[in-house]
Amino acid sequence: MIREPKLYTTSADYVYHEIRHKIITKQLKPGQRLPEVNIAAELGVSRTPVREALRRLASEGLVMIIPNSGARLASPSRKEMENTYVVREALECLAAELAAKNITERALRRLEDTIAxxxxxxxxxNLELYLEVNEEFHRIIADSSGNRVLAEYIENILARTNAYVMFYDPFYDIEDNPSIEQHKGIVKALRMRDQEKAVELMREHLKLSLLDLRKPEE
Incomplete structure (x- = not known):
């Protein structure tokens, strides 16, 4: 697929999206060094926007910035991913429980649109688009919980787990995506106002999502 050109508001925004695209398309590998001077030369910018972009990527869990050593692409351990999903499961199951009571018809239609x-x-x-709409699906449920603090925590942890998907999900190699049917089931439970079922399906969905990540055992 040909990638359409985008307009960026700042040089840092341009650098951020270029590096992120290279991560998504597996041109960069976990643990790989990201020298500021090389990136600046390759993209035709100064080191300042590169530094800003790397900080932004670090806030999303994609990059590690090591003092006196520079930046590297993150390389999360299996244990780190498991710990993150434990937290995400607790947060999103609570969001599903609350959303089953509070969700509006408009939000349910938005969920159906994201599945399409x-x-x-x-x-x-298109992994870039897939991550965007997948995150939107979970964000709509979080927002529908009616708990703004909970929604903010979920948004933060979605960015971290998206990083794991970029590194280790076999997106390009699989023919069927079970996540889609899982999402449909969650929407059905929310539409029926079935809190217990919504929580059960969300928990199962997140456990299976972690299992799909192909990270060698450590």
Whole structure:
């Protein structure tokens, strides 16, 4: 697929998206060094926007910035990923429970729209779009919980687990995506106002998502 050109508001925004795209398309590997001077030369910018972009990527869990050593692509351990998913499961199951009481018809339609976009992104093997719509699906449920603090915590942890998907999910190698059917089931439970079922399906979905990550045991 040909990547459409984008307009960026700042040089840092441009650098951020270029590096992120290289991570998504597996041009960069976990643990790889990211020298500021090399990136600046390659992208035709100064080191300042590169530094800003790397800090932004670090805040999302994609990059590690090591004092006196520079930046490297993150390389999370299996234990770190498991610990993160334990926290995400607790937060999102609570969000699903609350959303089953509070969700609006408009939010339910938005969830159905994101599933349609998710199907398209998977068929096109567009991981960048897939991550965007997948995150939107979970964000809508979090927002529908009615608890703003909970929604903010979930948004933060979604960025971290998205990093794991970029590194270790076999997105480009699989023919069927079970996540889509899991999402449909969650929406059905929310529409029925079935709190217990919504929580059960969300928990199962997140456990399976972790199992799908192909990170060697350590």
């Amino acid at each position: 976009d998710e199907i398209r992104a998977f068929e096109e093997k």
